[in-house]
Amino acid sequence: MSFPSSPSHPCLEIDLALALRRATAEIHAEIEQLPLMARLTSKAVILDDYRRYLRAILSVYAPLEQILYARLDDTTRDRLGIMPKLPALIADMEEQGLTFNSATLAFAPGPALLDDLSTTVGGLYVLEGATLGGRTIARHLRGIIGAPLGSTRFLDFHGQNTATAWKRFTGGLNALVAQKVLVPDRVIAGALTVFAHIHTQIKLTPERSIL
Numbered sequence: 001m002s003f004p005s006s007p008s009h010p011c012l013e014i015d016l017a018l019a020l021r022r023a024t025a026e027i028h029a030e031i032e033q034l035p036l037m038a039r040l041t042s043k044a045v046i047l048d049d050y051r052r053y054l055r056a057i058l059s060v061y062a063p064l065e066q067i068l069y070a071r072l073d074d075t076t077r078d079r080l081g082i083m084p085k086l087p088a089l090i091a092d093m094e095e096q097g098l099t100f101n102s103a104t105l106a107f108a109p110g111p112a113l114l115d116d117l118s119t120t121v122g123g124l125y126v127l128e129g130a131t132l133g134g135r136t137i138a139r140h141l142r143g144i145i146g147a148p149l150g151s152t153r154f155l156d157f158h159g160q161n162t163a164t165a166w167k168r169f170t171g172g173l174n175a176l177v178a179q180k181v182l183v184p185d186r187v188i189a190g191a192l193t194v195f196a197h198i199h200t201q202i203k204l205t206p207e208r209s210i211l
């Protein structure tokens with residue numbers, strides 16, 4: 001696999017952020033087309049669709065985030081400027097009056113991931129990148145559903161700082177590659193595994209489940 005170069009240092013640096021976007025574009029598009037997601041981004045979306053989304057994402061997100069953050073050292077975490085989004089997701093669920101069984105969540109399946117830093121960061125790319133689309137989805141939902149939508153803390157996690165946070169994350173990624181802390185093809189493999197897991201789990205969510 002060949003990696004794109006960074007425009008600022010054409011020969012010296014690999015633009016891993018761009019390589020990740022390219023490598024995961026297909027599976028990302030497949031996720032967008034899943035019935036639950038297509039419904040969320042349609043003009044016919046209703047509050048129950050948002051609630052169904054929160055439930056589905058919680059069961060995928062909770063085990064994933066816990067696994068990935070448990071494997072991350074503080075230095076890399078600071079470098080990437082990331083923090084867990086699970087508290088925001090739980091707050092949104094509570095705001096919608098949705099209950100969940102935390103014991104069940106503890107046993108929700110996670111993906112089989114190699115326990116190395118590159119793979120872990122690849123998985124975190126997926127969770128962090130979702131804030132880009134999340135902000136767009138939140139704006140769409142607010143335009144249709146209005147006030148009953150509540151705070152969308154999870155979907156719009158970084159709010160107005162979304163672009164700045166993403167720049168910091170991708171800048172950190174590329175710097176860690178330049179320092180040879182990360183191995184690009186392992187990061188990409190980690191991202192693909194996590195994306196595939198999310199795809200499978202969301203696909204399993206009943207389209208019209210009772211909330």
Ligand code: HEM
Pocket residue numbers: 017020021028031032037038040041125126127128129130131132133134136137198
């Ligand atoms: C209806 C569902 C979704 C929609 C409409 C959507 C939409 C988007 C949009 C508009 C972007 C921004 C692209 C850009 O600024 O160039 C984006 C980026 C991204 N999304 Fe999604 N997304 C969805 C679901 C997800 C999910 C479930 C995940 C993973 C948990 C995810 C992960 C990502 C990642 C990693 C990026 C960053 C891509 C990159 O620039 O490297 N998305 N998405």
